[in-house]
Structure formats: C-alpha cells, structure tokens
Amino acid sequence: MFDIIAFDADDTLWHNETLFTEAQEKFKQLLLDYHPEAWIEQKLYEIEMRNLAHFGYGVKGFTLSMIETAIELTEGRIPGSDIQEIIDYARTMLAAPVQVLDGVKETIQALSRQYTLMLITKGDLFDQETKIARSGLGGYFKHIEVVSVKTEATYRHIFDKYEVTPQQFLMVGNSLKSDVLPVMACGAQAVYVSYPSTWAHEQVSERELWEQGHHELDDIRQLPELVRQLESGQAPSTG
C-alpha cells in the first residue's frame, strides 16, 4: 500500500532542539547582567521570527539572530569578545556529534527492507547534509530532500517529483505543524512521534489538531506495527 515512507530528521531521527536549547542557555547567561532571562528569551524569539523571511531555518540564521538580539538588548554595548563567543556557539552546534534517538536505527533498518524510505528535512542544506552523513543512517534512505519550508505545496511537489499518489505516501515526524498537518491536508497519512521539547514556532494549538485524525506514537519502535495496521486497514486514528 505505501510506496514511500518519509521521515523528518531533526528531533525525529536524532536530537537537534537540545543543541539550540543549550546555545540559548549560554546566550542568556551572557546577557543576564543587562536583562532578566524571560525578557532575553522573548526578544530572541521575536527577532528570530522577524528574520525567518530573510534567513530561513538553521544554525547560521539562528546565530545572526542571537547577535542582533545581543546588540539590541545592550544598545550596542556588548563587547566584541561576547559576539565572538556567540559565533563559537554556532561552530559548536555545527560540529556536535549527531545523537541518533533510541530505537531509530532498528526501526529504519526493519522498514528499509520492505519500503522505499525518504528523508525530508528543513534547514541549512550544508548542515543537514553533514548530519545525514555523520548519523550513519544515510544509506537506508533512497531519496533525500532538504527543503526550505514544509508546506502543503512542498509535499505536493514531492509527490509529483517522485510520481507517488498521496495514498501511497506516509510521513513520520515530530512536528505537527511541518510533518503532520500539511501532509494530511494533501490527503496523505502522517504519524506524529512526540519529542520532549519542541520549538515554540513548531507548536500548533489544540484547536488545530481537533479531529484531524492523525496517528500518534510515543516511541518510534511502534512504527512497523502501525504501518502493518494501516496497510490492513485496522488502525484507528488518534484525532
């Protein structure tokens, strides 16, 4: 029934948000002399959102936003050495070992024997490519798509490119906003695998989720069984 099972990468196959959270923690420490923590966090989020249209997703855009926030919150008084430290966070993030999530490797391995697997990931092309290479999982995926956004149009474009119908496609990911809702809007099925901390920007309201009828797993190891149920028409949706 499914021709392609596609996976999100960051926070679905390996830890990613933790790197951003760690960098953000260090960033807040750097500015605590100037402002309270909550205010620094709010300003950074505002500036990130404002910059998204210019810089897109990824470590480099995030770093430029941290630098801008630091300048704005200190009215330009931040010393050069602190800005250098922020750039060093970026280098640390980009060079950090890729920590594959529990159960991922065995699940991917098992599914790859029977299905064509695809990776659909958002962010810096260069960063994503090195992470795929370093994860040791690249070989299980026949197709890899690094995209700048994940909207309904993104998925429709992928269906066209790989000549697959929405009915033949299953998407698995930790972001309801990027991996689940737009896929279901195309008429394809999606599995939500929760990740403990999800970036505020990727969160959707309860209301949006109401009766969407997606599939939800706490552990990616449950995926092969769910796929079997979906193919035999036995899986009730979670919505």
Added chain:
Amino acid sequence: MFDIIAFDADDTLWHNETLFTEAQEKFKQLLLDYHPEAWIEQKLYEIEMRNLAHFGYGVKGFTLSMIETAIELTEGRIPGSDIQEIIDYARTMLAAPVQVLDGVKETIQALSRQYTLMLITKGDLFDQETKIARSGLGGYFKHIEVVSVKTEATYRHIFDKYEVTPQQFLMVGNSLKSDVLPVMACGAQAVYVSYPSTWAHEQVSERELWEQGHHELDDIRQLPELVRQLESGQAPSTG
C-alpha cells in the same frame, strides 16, 4: 544527443558576485580606521576559507565571517552598531533584486523548447530558492538541484538520480572549478561562459586548464549554436 542541459545560476544566469563585492567594499570602509585595505581583504579571505568547512557557501556564512574578521582585526573593539551594520549588509544582499544577465532569458527560452533544462546551484538553499523564484526563469527548468558543493561526486550523483549518462549531459557555467573541471572529469561535456569578476576561491590555475578541452563562450547567446555543433560533432574544443 543531449538529454539534459544544466546551468549554474549565480554569475551564469544572474549577477551575484557583484553583491558580495559591494558588501565587501562597505565592510572595508568600516574598518579602514584600523587597518589598510589590502590587509582587511586578506584577513577576510583567510577567515572565509577557514569557515567554509563549518558554514558552507552563501550569504549567511559570509556574514558570519565578516563579523569574525571585524572582531579579530579590531581586537574586539568594534562597536555593536558596526556589527549591526554588517548584519544589515546580509539583509540587503538577500533582498536585492535578481539581475538576470544579458542574453540569458532568450537563450534559456530557445533551448527549453528542445531540451530538458536543469539548474545546479550551490549555496544557501533558502537564498537560492527565493532567487530562482524572483528571477522569473524558474519555469524553464524542469529540475532544480541546490547542492552544497560541486565535485565529481556531486555530478555523478545527479547522473544516477536522473538516469542520464555523462554523454547525454551538458553543463554550462562561469566557474571552471565548479562547473567545468569536475563535469569533464566525469566524461561529460562542459561550456565555460566567462563572467567579468570571479571569486578568488573559484579560480583555477592556467596549468589545471591546460589541454582540458572544454568549450568556452564570451556570450551565452552563442550557446544554442554551440549545442548544435556539439550534437553534429563539428565543435572543436578550446583547450
């Protein structure tokens, strides 16, 4: 004879290096009080090369390198407002109108009637996608590949992905290093279309070019005629 004619984008279809040159000029002005121009230029290039392995190509990585250079050359004394100015260069570059080069549109239009056209471009995914959209040329290209590097392996991967042999593939671009040499090393043909100012990093020595037997054009409008000659076996190479 050719199944796919592929084009580089930056400085082949539209101006790009000029944007970097302009930003670099402004950057040098900013630091002239601290150091002579040639030294600033050399330091920036050094830091860019050092950062390439971390940040990859593109405006955001270039901007982070400018900021690092500014901090290093001023021993951290650069004011926050000047760093903000450097970030503003990035925003200007990313929002700049896409200036399609002379003769490009008519050439692409003419070739698209007879051939499958592909775009193979290097850099920030997000930046490249918005440039393709803003150029008005996106519709002529059946396939678009944004890649992080252009090596022999990159081109071999593309041949596999699109099930094309090197003999059926022609690459057109302004960088001998990225668009010509690796393509010819795969056994495919390549056309070099010169662009007045090419980034130092993309330049190759005369020696490397010696007897490579590539095809060279001063004007992209000569491309349809060259393609005809190549297909009829009449085109002598330029090496």
